Amino acid sequence: MSPLFQGVLTVVIGVGGCIGYFWTSNLVLDKVLFPPRGPNAGRNINRANAIRPWLFLLPAMLALALYLVYPVFGSFWRSLFNRAGTDFVGAGNYVALMGDGEFRGALFNNFLWVLFVPAAATFLGLLVAQLTDRLKWGNIAKSLIFMPMAISFVGASLIWKFVYAVDPDIGIINAIRDTFGMAPVDPLQVGFWNNFFLMVILVWVQTGFAMVILSAALRGIPEETIEAAIIDGASPLQIFFRIKIPQIMGTIVVVWTTITILVLKVFDIVYAMTGGNFGTQILPSYMMEYMFRDDGRATAVAFVIMIIVLPVMVWNIVQANKEVR
């Protein structure tokens, strides 16, 4: 069977199956289970309407249970077993993680990522949003800054590999050093700071996201409150920090936490740039290192990541809901 035919067939079966499910289940509900006829017509209509939303939610809930809830428990269960998955080792994998210097290093690096990337991306995004707000060419500037969002992390890493290249004819950093007569260095091998050189890539990608959301939030601030502040004698800086920022605080938190969650998931950049060498390991790339070699330990790392993400996620959702209200 040709792949094209397979694809078309999948689409037809999928879409047709969805339509078929919703149509027949609705029909059964209305015609067979609770027909709007007979002595109990009114009661039947109410019951059918009470059941209908569940009918429509059912496939999504099943899919979520299968692909989200089950894997959580499955992973946790797997993380309690040894490398081959044959012997129950209890918290053994977790104890081993704690004892592993590389894991502790990854944990510390991840901590740096979580501190730096969301802060830098949100700050730069806010700065760009405010600075381009009233500019004629603001939209062009914003489009340019947003563009990296469209690049995959691996693609972005490749671009930055050129930036960091040791050869002064390729890497801009070493080209600059070269003009000042300095010897070339490999930024990715500069201890500790190389973490930040990797983070810059993610900041570069995510600033566009922060900028777009915050730009919309800034525009949503009622113009009158700013005019009132002008009349009250506030300077542009005071207006920005005391009138604008507090009014978009909710959005800033949502952007910040969204990027934080993303940071805890990104492994591609480290994987593509250094492979976790030179002290740049972070949790997701550490997990990748063990995956397929020792699934017990890899799932234990996955679980640690999930525990770290969970509170941020909850806060993010709470804030986002507040914004909608």
Added chain:
Amino acid sequence: MANLKLTDVAKVYGGQVEVLKNIDLDIRTGELIVFVGPSGCGKSTLLRMIAGLEKISSGTLEIDGQVVNDVPPSERGIAMVFQSYALYPHMTVRENMQFALKIAKVSKAEMESAVEAAARKLQLTPYLDRLPKALSGGQRQRVAIGRAIVRDPKVYLFDEPLSNLDAALRVATRIEIAQLKEQMPDSTMIYVTHDQVEAMTLATRIVVLANKGIAQVGTPLDLYERPETEFVAQFIGSPAMNLMAGEIVGTGPTTRLRLHEGGGTIESGVPSREEDMGATVNVGIRPEDMIPAEGEDYAFRGKVDIVEALGEVTQLYFEVSRTGEETDTIIAKLQGIHTDIRGREMSLTAKPSKVHIFRNGVSLLYR
């Protein structure tokens, strides 16, 4: 505590679109001036120019004898109350009122006492620590007024402050503003509205804006009793003044007029000159000045088309065909209850002192 002087002020957008021109206005200390006019006449723009939120394209604005065209809003000694209240949503009522003083680095004790005093004046003391979103519309508007009072400005600017309130609250807040003005007799206030009841009840003087300029300035009753143009005559008062085509048939200290429609004649208290004899004019009578007439001395005769019985008054609508196709409505507002007059033929007249005469749109009183 200041007088304002606008000299030949104009506003032009983008070098082409003229919004206001030739605005000359003298506002004295302690006056409450109301800008009224149809929507889009530039009344809010004029207010924002005084506030400093819009640039003055040409002409000068003086506050207390000092030209302030290029003085930033905060240094003009003005405070503004916005239609949408414009409260800072993240600050409590107290912080909202303190904000300007904090920016001006006023001492804490002074700030507290100013806020307390303003809150007492506006009955806001129990709400000082609430956020704006926990207040009703009327309370929010009072906070906005409080924020203005705290700054102790020379001039208060109100931009349609009651438009966002419901009808009952609007009346209550209007009375509060009137009382506030009484408590601060020396403060100068400029108030923009499209509601003529607000204009009539609050104003020391009303400025009617139309056609990019000032149509008339005067006390509320001045505008009502002696409108300068047909526009002002029809803009002030509700329902609008009836205008009927006619001709001058007798001149002197009082004027005799013959109406084209219906052919009646009527006396007006407006004096006229001999050369006015035979001139085509518009005769203006307010609906509430119309009285039933007997005999040949009537301003208008027609069949009652619609009757609106409001108890206190009865409004009669007469349909008049004017120049063939065009139809126009004449309205009469009679005191008390009148039943069974629908479809009846009726003659109406008015006292000579209530009959206005306009020639080419301008009252004969002002020439």
